[in-house]
Amino acid sequence: MNFQPSDRAKKTADAVRAFIKTHIEPIEAEHWEGILAQRHGGDWTQWTIPPRVEELKAKAKAEGLWNLFLPDAELGAGLSVLEYAFSCEETGRSMMAPEIFNCNAPDTGNMEVLWKYGNAEQKAQWLTPLLAGEIRSVFFMTEPDVASSDATNMEATAVVDGDHIVLNGKKWWSSGVGDPRCAIGIFMARTPNPDEGRHGQHSMVLVPMNTPGVEIKRMLPVFGEYDEPHGHGEVHFTNVRVPVGNFIAGPGKGFEIAQGRLGPGRIHHCMRMLGAAEKSLELAIQRGLKRVAFGKPIINLGGNRERIAECRVAIDQARLLTLQAAWKIDTLGVMAALTDVAAIKVVAPNVLQQVVDFAIQIHGGMGVSHDTPLSAFFNQARSLRLADGPDEVHKGMIARLELMKYGVSR
Known part of the structure; x- marks a missing residue:
């Protein structure tokens, strides 16, 4: 095993460190003070993104410090998981930095899912704007009414009805759902199939946030903090209908x-x-x-x-x-x-x-x-x-x- 960073990994991590020191550290305290001063609390409808965020994202993209997590040389930096780890550690020194490099959760995980399992249409509609940093996303998995440490307890359902999937259920701790740029979610739910085993009963479904029946009920504070302007929400799905083509990799692949x-x-x-x-x-x-x-x-x-x-x-x-x-x-x-x-x-x-x-x-x-x-x-x-x-x-x-x-x- 060799954990020494490659020349490419070291060069990228050095560039990330320099960018943070030059562009982020001098303004980060002011950035969070400004957000705290607004104090919208749990009212996510009032949350806004400070202009400096998009300005810094544009700078990072111009310097090639963009989508560093994705091991695809055309869509991302082409770094392996090990190579990216060194740059990832640098971004962890700042609460602001991951977003600036378009390397923030849950978007990175959602982008990897679409990159690896999405079809051409799904990639064109959702992966492309996510990779461009134009929109944000959310992953709907944890539920309030069951012990979610066992994911097979999941009660939310994704049932095929003709050309549509009907979604019902409650999700919470849905990180990033309060962000005004959040446009798409990945909803994990049961799609019962008696012919499949215990781990073939669940699916992941793409759900645009403006779909009828998707309702953000509240933002959840963590130790009293609402994590404005991104948040962690409780979201209810009531007879939400999306095209059957919104299954990622097909039903039962969750x-x-x-x-x-x-x-x-x-x-x-x-x-x-x-x-x-x-x-x-x-x-x-x-x-x-x-x-x-x-x-x-x-x-x-x-x-x-x-x-x-x-x-x-x-x-x-x-x-x-x-x-x-x-x-x-x-x-x-x-x-x-x-x-x-x-x-x-x-x-x-x-x-x-x-x-x-x-x-x-x-x-x-x-x-x-x-x-x-x-x-x-x-x-x-x-x-x-x-x-x-x-x-x-x-x-x-x-x-x-x-x-x-x-x-x-x-």
């Missing part, structure tokens, strides 16, 4: 698609979290060296030096594990990397939570304010221990795969 979507997507999440962890540790050390208490820099008080060492070890271990998962996806495929992907999904959010908690403690009251990105990083870390499956589900997967080596099938 779980097959999900495996392809979530593998690389989890690499992206984890590398961004490691970027946030690096930024948090950097802020903690800078603060600890500058602030003096009881006659010495606070970095030298208590066990703070030891905690710095623990953070460094944890970040580097998590990075190596994540790069190994990326390497396996590239060389052996997603199915061969199941244990590795599950492992990093447990490790990376917990490492970020550990590191940012230390950084908050070093900053004192400032650490829980909006004066630093630390509270946003903590919000991200704790939330991602639930998103895309809770820690316990991934640990269960790791244990099951490990026990299979000993002939234990259940």
Whole structure:
């Protein structure tokens, strides 16, 4: 295994780092202050996109720092999962950066689904404007009325009725649905088929957001924050009718698609979290060296030096594990990397939570304010221990795969 970045990967990551330092870092605090000052709360109908976002996106596109996640040299940067990981980590140091490079969730996952499984018409109608950064998208999976950690519990339905698919159900934690540019959603639901097994009963369906019967009920706050202007919504689908051609890859293919979507997507999440962890540790050390208490820099008080060492070890271990998962996806495929992907999904959010908690403690009251990105990083870390499956589900997967080596099938 060789986790050294290729020349292309290093060059791209260096360019991303330079772009963030030159164009994003100087205005990011002002950007979020402006959004916070509007304080529209959960009223997503009032949310707007600051002009600087589109201006920065245009700059990034002009510099070729665009769609870096897509391993297609014509539509994206043509980087492998491992090669992109290094640039992805750089974007994680900023809450603003992923969108500027058109590398933000859930759009990246949705674009990968359309790129890999969509037909020509679906790609022309939805993938092209997504790749251009003209629209945004949402992924409808989690439901409020069932334990969504088991995706087979899903109650939403996608039933064929002649030339149409009829969608019914409730979804929530639908990230990005409050964004005024959100035009298309991927809806995962049951399409019952007695001839298929447990994992052949679900489908993914493209649903334009202006389709009759699609109703955004509310935005959900995360630790009191509504994540304006993107949001996490509860959305109800009542007899929503879309053409049968809106199935992605056909009915019953939902779980097959999900495996392809979530593998690389989890690499992206984890590398961004490691970027946030690096930024948090950097802020903690800078603060600890500058602030003096009881006659010495606070970095030298208590066990703070030891905690710095623990953070460094944890970040580097998590990075190596994540790069190994990326390497396996590239060389052996997603199915061969199941244990590795599950492992990093447990490790990376917990490492970020550990590191940012230390950084908050070093900053004192400032650490829980909006004066630093630390509270946003903590919000991200704790939330991602639930998103895309809770820690316990991934640990269960790791244990099951490990026990299979000993002939234990259940």
